[in-house]
Amino acid sequence: MTDKYGVGQDPYCYPNSSLLINLLDLKSEEELIAAEVEFTSYRLSTFIPDFDNLSFDYLCHIHYHLFQDLYSWAGQIRTVDIAKQSTHFCNVRFISKSAEKCFEVLPRNNYFREMPLPVFINNLADFFCEVNVLHPFREGNGRSLRLFCEVLALQAGYELSWHHISQEDWLLTNIAGYQGDLMPLFRLFRLATKPIDI
Numbered sequence: 001m002t003d004k005y006g007v008g009q010d011p012y013c014y015p016n017s018s019l020l021i022n023l024l025d026l027k028s029e030e031e032l033i034a035a036e037v038e039f040t041s042y043r044l045s046t047f048i049p050d051f052d053n054l055s056f057d058y059l060c061h062i063h064y065h066l067f068q069d070l071y072s073w074a075g076q077i078r079t080v081d082i083a084k085q086s087t088h089f090c091n092v093r094f095i096s097k098s099a100e101k102c103f104e105v106l107p108r109n110n111y112f113r114e115m116p117l118p119v120f121i122n123n124l125a126d127f128f129c130e131v132n133v134l135h136p137f138r139e140g141n142g143r144s145l146r147l148f149c150e151v152l153a154l155q156a157g158y159e160l161s162w163h164h165i166s167q168e169d170w171l172l173t174n175i176a177g178y179q180g181d182l183m184p185l186f187r188l189f190r191l192a193t194k195p196i197d198i
């Protein structure tokens, strides 16, 4: 059978279905989506940023924090390959090595501190694109990475707000990024970013 990721029977899903096995044992997509919204919103409200730990482990910690009520694998690197439309995210065998590469850019660039807005945006958009292609988790990559970027931005003196950006825009900009065109991501991050008022 083919699931929504086109990988055949997915060990993360209930047999003969594309529904993720979940700790609440919800068996319908509508209920699971509603529970994800409910629980991740609650966990977001209890999230305390750690500005001194901006690493891949911290992204995993954020994923765990948001999804701990929903999935036994919260915070853990996926064990299956995934693709959406024509995008093939990082092969599972290379996730750890590629993560090291994606995240080494942060200490190498002083965690994007003391950068003027346009430089900050370009660096952040580039980083976002790389980690989106890494797609380390089976689900919840977008939400975890956006929160990670919010923490990264705050310690660099910027605030991110996604509210005026639609799912559709996210999707199209991320597809363009995967295909090597970063301009839409630069534009989107320009819309989302403003300096913190002191």
Ligand SMILES: Nc1ncnc2c1ncn2[C@@H]1O[C@H](COP(=O)(O)OP(=O)(O)OP(=O)(O)O)[C@@H](O)[C@H]1O
Pocket: 084, 085, 086, 087, 132, 137, 138, 139, 140, 141, 142, 143, 144, 167, 170, 171, 172, 174, 175, 178
């Ligand atoms: N075909 C694609 N090519 C590149 N990126 C994609 C593609 N489809 C989705 N994405 C990006 O992947 C992320 C979604 O990944 P995933 O479904 O694991 O996370 P999520 O947190 O459940 O989703 P969302 O970001 O919608 O809340 C989004 O940032 C989305 O823009």
